[in-house]
Amino acid sequence: MWRALARSSGRPCSPSLRAWKSTKKTLKSRATHPLFESPPHPELPPPSHEHFPLYQPGEPIRGRIVRIATAFAAGFSIYFFLEDPNVIRPLLPPPKVSPSQYVPTRLASTETSGPDTKLLKIVAPPHLRHLKSADDASIWSVYIKDDDIQVERAYTPLNGVDDNGDMLFWIKKYPKGEVGRWLHSKSAGERIEVRGPLTTWSWKEDLWDxxxxxxxxxxxxxxxxxxxxxxxxxxxxxxxxxxxxxxxxxxxxxxxxxxxxxxxxxxxxxxxxxxxxxxxxxxxxxxxxxxxxxxxxxxxxxxxxxxxxxxxxxPKSWWAKSSSTxxxxxxxxxxxxxxxxxxxxxxxxxxxxxxxxxxxxxxxxxxxxxxxxxxxxxxx
Ligand SMILES: Cc1cc2nc3c(=O)[nH]c(=O)nc-3n(C[C@H](O)[C@H](O)[C@H](O)COP(=O)(O)OP(=O)(O)OC[C@H]3O[C@@H](n4cnc5c(N)ncnc54)[C@H](O)[C@@H]3O)c2cc1C
Missing domain, CATH: 3.40.50.80 (Nucleotide-binding domain of ferredoxin-NADP reductase (FNR) module)
Structure with missing residues (x-):
């Protein structure tokens, strides 16, 4: 999606290339006129600096050539780099997703880990993936929605988001519990909706002994x-x-x-x-x-x-205790x-x-x- 966005916003309808083409055409037509010595031809529109940035009246010809060549190189590179799908471009930051907004993802794997517990791996939606860097080391959880009856419960990813972009959960199923039982019935590949992150407790370095x-x-x-x-x-x-x-x-x-x-x-x-x-x-x-x-x-x-x-x-002796203020x-x-x-x-x-x-x-x-x-x- 980011790629598509980048393409649609930056295709070679690039202003510099168009400007270069029209500049070239205009200069060519003006070469038949005594352009550099006399005022512009009355039929030609007066050169406007605003609409025609490459044209500077009274500029020496060498300067113009350098400007035109620079504009050409810029337009050329924009054209070819945007067209090549293999060129690595910086990713646009993912859009902000509110912690209250549910995002669809899928269950990557499921494994029984005890009489009533399973280890479930869920693919982290893109907006949660930065949480693997643990810059903010607070404990956090996500809400998972039971799609059948539209109820949600909080669950804690054991590693946050791992290097593969997955979240691993250890989840218990209660005999009459709703979401736990629903999650235990799911198979790898099935769709799951999650929202978050939600801070469970904020860790602060060196605040506690x-x-x-x-x-x-x-x-x-x-x-x-x-x-x-x-x-x-x-x-x-x-x-x-x-x-x-x-x-x-x-x-x-x-x-x-x-x-x-x-x-x-x-x-x-x-x-x-x-x-x-x-x-x-x-x-x-x-x-x-x-x-x-x-x-x-x-x-x-x-x-x-x-x-x-x-x-x-x-323990301190009684006198040591009593002498302390x-x-x-x-x-x-x-x-x-x-x-x-x-x-x-x-x-x-x-x-x-x-x-x-x-x-x-x-x-x-x-x-x-x-x-x-x-x-x-x-x-x-
Ligand atoms: C921040 C946070 C993080 C959490 N992280 C995890 C985690 O990582 N892993 C995890 O397993 N849990 C976690 N929990 C707990 C989890 O959110 C759920 O509370 C838990 O899974 C139970 O939800 P449930 O829908 O399966 O059961 P619920 O439907 O909420 O039922 C819970 C209990 O009530 C009983 N009950 C349900 N209905 C009735 C009834 N009619 N009469 C009598 N009793 C009834 C059930 O048998 C069960 O014992 C977390 C909770 C919080 C707040």
Whole structure:
């Protein structure tokens, strides 16, 4: 389409070529007149500089020849370069598409990844493709529309947009859920409509000493995107990250494409990223997660305390604590952010329920009991 636009707007009806042709014709006819010594012939229209830019009255003939030759070369190159489809021209920027506008695309592939989950690859529409550069490293998602009943749900591409221009999703199907079931019924090649991007949470470099992500089930997907686009790409960042993820059983854990890069990065960068997996009950071994990373039972206050990066630091002695002023306590207090994403009962237990109209609500649950405030907790 861009090509077609470029062609229709710049074909060789180029003004310079036309000007050159008419200049040549006019000069030829004027050569029979004593053009350079006497005023123009009365039958000829007076040469207008505005309409006839190559004609400059009183200009020496060599100057004219140079101007004409330049115009000819420009017209010639425009003509031939625009005609040649193999010539690489800079792409026009894609038109702005509003995040509220649905754009058709297609499902590239689909793969079962657990009892109720699939990995779906969707071709990113052109206006989303720049998001692979991760210039804005915020966590983002897109809405996918169920065409049959016209309802939409948000889903998080695990890598943003990959180098092939695709978005990979890990999507759960609920027994009575609408869009998840509809997406699971789709085959590669089928048409899907998406809109976005929508910012889920804004990451800011060096704003926090520690970011603790707590997820359940497919609620891990925003954190996978943060891991792929920020954590694993900026090992020199001063922020330390911890992911506490829970699934009901081992078979429901995120698939290897999600978990393996995290396990590897955590083992190589223990001061930067920690991974703790929780399952409600153990049902045997899981090949892609080392046993020492797996805890049986739910995420509790004790497990959160244990997993924090500062947990191994020695507590201050009573006199050291009492001699500190309030302001110095504030200065040394670590800037922590808890991000929580998962099924609503889990969010309630960890951080308290959402407020009205999906507002954040007050911090309650385990984090509220631990004394964390609303500026330290965000429910995705
Ligand atoms: C920013 C964001 C990003 C997200 N990213 C992802 C992601 O990457 N992957 C992912 O899998 N999910 C993601 N989600 C969740 C997703 O948007 C949907 O909420 C989820 O897929 C369920 O939608 P659904 O239409 O399939 O189910 P819904 O129809 O919304 O149903 C949800 C639940 O309600 C139950 N239910 C439905 N109808 C009834 C009824 N009549 N009575 C009782 N119970 C009922 C269903 O059984 C199910 O348990 C994200 C959500 C947000 C907000």
């Amino acid at each position: 520690e970011v603790v992500m707590i997820s359940g089930g497919t609620g891990v997907t925003p954190f996978v995107q943060l891991f792929n686009n920020v954590i694993s790409k900026s090992p020199s960042s001063k922020t330390r990250f911890t992911l506490l993820h829970s699934s009901r059983i081992l078979a429901e854990l995120p698939p290897p494409v999600i978990i393996e890069p995290m396990v590897e990065f955590a083992s190589q960068n223990p001061d930067k990223f920690r991974l703790h997996i929780f399952v409600d009950e153990s049902d045997g071994s899981n090949a892609h997660v080392p046993n020492e990373s797996i805890n049986t039972g739910r995420i509790s206050e004790a497990s959160i305390k244990q997993c924090l990066h500062g947990s191994e630091e020695q 309030i302001s110095s306590q504030e200065e040394t207090k670590s800037r922590i952010m808890f991000l929580v994403c998962g099924p609503e009962p889990m969010i309630d237990a960890i951080a308290g329920p959402y407020g009205r109209n999906l507002s954040q609500g007050t911090v309650a649950g385990i984090l509220g009991k631990m004394g964390y405030q609303s500026n330290e907790v965000y429910k995705l």
